[in-house]
Amino acid sequence: MLEIRNLSAGVTGKEILKGLSLSVQPGEVHAIMGPNGSGKSTLAGVLAGRSEYAVTGGGVTFNGADLLEMKPEERARAGVFLAFQYPVEIPGVNSTYFLKAALNECRKARHEEELDAVEFLALVKNKTKLLELDPALLNRPVNEGFSGGEKKRNEIFQMAVLEPKLAILDETDSGLDIDALRIVAGGVNKLRRPDNATLVITHYQRLLNYIVPDFVHVLANGRIVKSGGKELALELEKRGYDWILEGVASGNNGKA
Amino acid sequence: METLEKAPIRASAPVDTLAAALAAFASIPVEENPPWLKPIRAQARKSLDALGFPTTRHEEWRFTNIAPLLQLPLHPAASNGRQLTAADVAPFRMETDGLCLVFVDGWFREDLSSAPQQKGGLLLASLRAALAGSAPGLEAHLTRHAAFTESFFTALNTAFFHDGAFVSVPAGLIVEKPVQLLYLATASQQGAATQNRTLVLAGKGGSLKIVETYASLHESAHFTNAVTELVLDAEARVEHCRLQNENGRAFHVSTVQAVQAQGSQWTSHSIATGARLARNQVQTLLNAQGAEAVLNGLYLGRHEQLIDHHTVVDHAQPHCQSHEFYHGVLADRSHGVFNGKIFVRPDAQKTNAKQTNRNLLLSGDASIDTKPQLEIFADDVKCTHGATIGQLNDEALFYLRARGIGLAQARRMLIRAFANDVVERVTIAPAREHLDRLLQDRFADTTV
Numbered sequence: 001m002l003e004i005r006n007l008s009a010g011v012t013g014k015e016i017l018k019g020l021s022l023s024v025q026p027g028e029v030h031a032i033m034g035p036n037g038s039g040k041s042t043l044a045g046v047l048a049g050r051s052e053y054a055v056t057g058g059g060v061t062f063n064g065a066d067l068l069e070m071k072p073e074e075r076a077r078a079g080v081f082l083a084f085q086y087p088v089e090i091p092g093v094n095s096t097y098f099l100k101a102a103l104n105e106c107r108k109a110r111h112e113e114e115l116d117a118v119e120f121l122a123l124v125k126n127k128t129k130l131l132e133l134d135p136a137l138l139n140r141p142v143n144e145g146f147s148g149g150e151k152k153r154n155e156i157f158q159m160a161v162l163e164p165k166l167a168i169l170d171e172t173d174s175g176l177d178i179d180a181l182r183i184v185a186g187g188v189n190k191l192r193r194p195d196n197a198t199l200v201i202t203h204y205q206r207l208l209n210y211i212v213p214d215f216v217h218v219l220a221n222g223r224i225v226k227s228g229g230k231e232l233a234l235e236l237e238k239r240g241y242d243w244i245l246e247g248v249a250s251g252n253n254g255k256a
Numbered sequence: 257m258e259t260l261e262k263a264p265i266r267a268s269a270p271v272d273t274l275a276a277a278l279a280a281f282a283s284i285p286v287e288e289n290p291p292w293l294k295p296i297r298a299q300a301r302k303s304l305d306a307l308g309f310p311t312t313r314h315e316e317w318r319f320t321n322i323a324p325l326l327q328l329p330l331h332p333a334a335s336n337g338r339q340l341t342a343a344d345v346a347p348f349r350m351e352t353d354g355l356c357l358v359f360v361d362g363w364f365r366e367d368l369s370s371a372p373q374q375k376g377g378l379l380l381a382s383l384r385a386a387l388a389g390s391a392p393g394l395e396a397h398l399t400r401h402a403a404f405t406e407s408f409f410t411a412l413n414t415a416f417f418h419d420g421a422f423v424s425v426p427a428g429l430i431v432e433k434p435v436q437l438l439y440l441a442t443a444s445q446q447g448a449a450t451q452n453r454t455l456v457l458a459g460k461g462g463s464l465k466i467v468e469t470y471a472s473l474h475e476s477a478h479f480t481n482a483v484t485e486l487v488l489d490a491e492a493r494v495e496h497c498r499l500q501n502e503n504g505r506a507f508h509v510s511t512v513q514a515v516q517a518q519g520s521q522w523t524s525h526s527i528a529t530g531a532r533l534a535r536n537q538v539q540t541l542l543n544a545q546g547a548e549a550v551l552n553g554l555y556l557g558r559h560e561q562l563i564d565h566h567t568v569v570d571h572a573q574p575h576c577q578s579h580e581f582y583h584g585v586l587a588d589r590s591h592g593v594f595n596g597k598i599f600v601r602p603d604a605q606k607t608n609a610k611q612t613n614r615n616l617l618l619s620g621d622a623s624i625d626t627k628p629q630l631e632i633f634a635d636d637v638k639c640t641h642g643a644t645i646g647q648l649n650d651e652a653l654f655y656l657r658a659r660g661i662g663l664a665q666a667r668r669m670l671i672r673a674f675a676n677d678v679v680e681r682v683t684i685a686p687a688r689e690h691l692d693r694l695l696q697d698r699f700a701d702t703t704v
Contacts, residue, residue, distance in 0.1 A: 048658050076660035088655040092673025102659035158659065
């Protein structure tokens, strides 16, 4: 589904990703872990199409198409969804209006009929339950006046409505208390299907107790330096990142 | 030391044009005038000479060069302009069955208007008809509030207006239905000029919602010079919405002057989307305790448009409030001007005045000159002002796009949200709907 080959990218004058490769198949959950500054958010940004990052090498295909050639909205319509680390408040743009417009753009791209207001509201009602989200929030402007937890739940709620093929969760656990974490993770789990995949980007292992990954990758200095199963996350939790980073520095590529 | 620069320097051609235009305006017969108006018109004509045609040397016109107006062959628009039918007018009417006075090229058209005799004594009349009779309040108020000795264009209107609207709400009457004054320009000759005049009187405790609409039915360069006076007696409430959407070659100059008595509430909306050059003067005099004024404005510029708002809130008495919200969206090479004056006179203690001007520049070539001007002579007052100039929020744009919304639509959504901040303050339902449609159309073809 997603093939990242030898990807290098950064901001002007500074390379952050330095030859990253990763392959994600339908039905899989991959966790990308790594210390601060390792390039986790850059990876999420490049995949979603943030213009501030320049790709300097390598490539990314999504279901065979060149992802990097696509505009952000084309990626979303093709089924790539980024749950933002910092969801943006958009004063004056009503949440329901926004999400209906977004869903219908995605449906048009999939050659599906657009939903009318009644159909859309029925869908929304159903999905808000999944995230235990107060439906009244949807009468407000996008994310405006939402608490930190509500913003993160709203991200997963949008994901539930848009039904992407690939969801990228960028530090979705940051700023969540344990109850909110459980709700958000529960939502993500219920949305798992054999034909979609999830990329969980996180600094802490905590979230992975709830969203159990099939693969865990350690990102350091812009590259994946170690990959393993879910037990790798537990080991990182116990031992921190230093042992891997030292391994990288001493040239044995993390095989400590 | 006197210098030559201080003397008004005017190129010869425009002066000739102006002189010819003034002579042409004067040629319209005004024999219906009641005697009391004649000396006022004469004074106004003297003011024209004394004031001179404004140039960018005048502080009030520093950012707005109105000189191109004089390149038009200015002449009074004829009363026998284009033959219009109700169907031609329909798209501009807020409600098909609403109260509406229609003016074509400055002349009242009874056949296109619908102003049935109202219960309770609401007076809706053409000014020309009112001047021919003896409508109460007319002599006391017409031309008495918009100061023609200080403004060339107010003087021009005062000297030469021949028709317009007279709306009078008797004391205690709550007029539920909104009133629309529809001023249409139809003359196809360049330089056709109209001097529209409106007088609104709201008696003690009376309430009125009124909409002035200015639009063109063709694309030639015409000139509208409108003056509206609104007089609010004690506890009167008037919501006044001005929609200016004339064609992109037109010149539109307007003055709105309100005068507010004790406890009165005036809400003004100035929505300016049309004309090549639009200059709107919106002014209120808070003339007794407890008066409140809300001045909302929205200007949308594109292409080479210049849209100028000069507002004056004059706190002459204590315990009055004013709130001012002007938003501008400027695309292409358009230019916005906002000048907001707030005067707080020495007696006006406990004044609460707030002014905000926010601007969205959609292109690197668009520009805004914004200037708050607070002159405060009382010491126990609360006055705040703020102006912002910015672009569309990139993070918000990316967020919308990351959900599948295309760039153009995402930009429209954000612009619309910015404009809605002002639009939502319009509580006249049909005006609001009319405005929603207008903005929808406008943004649908905005090259964003």
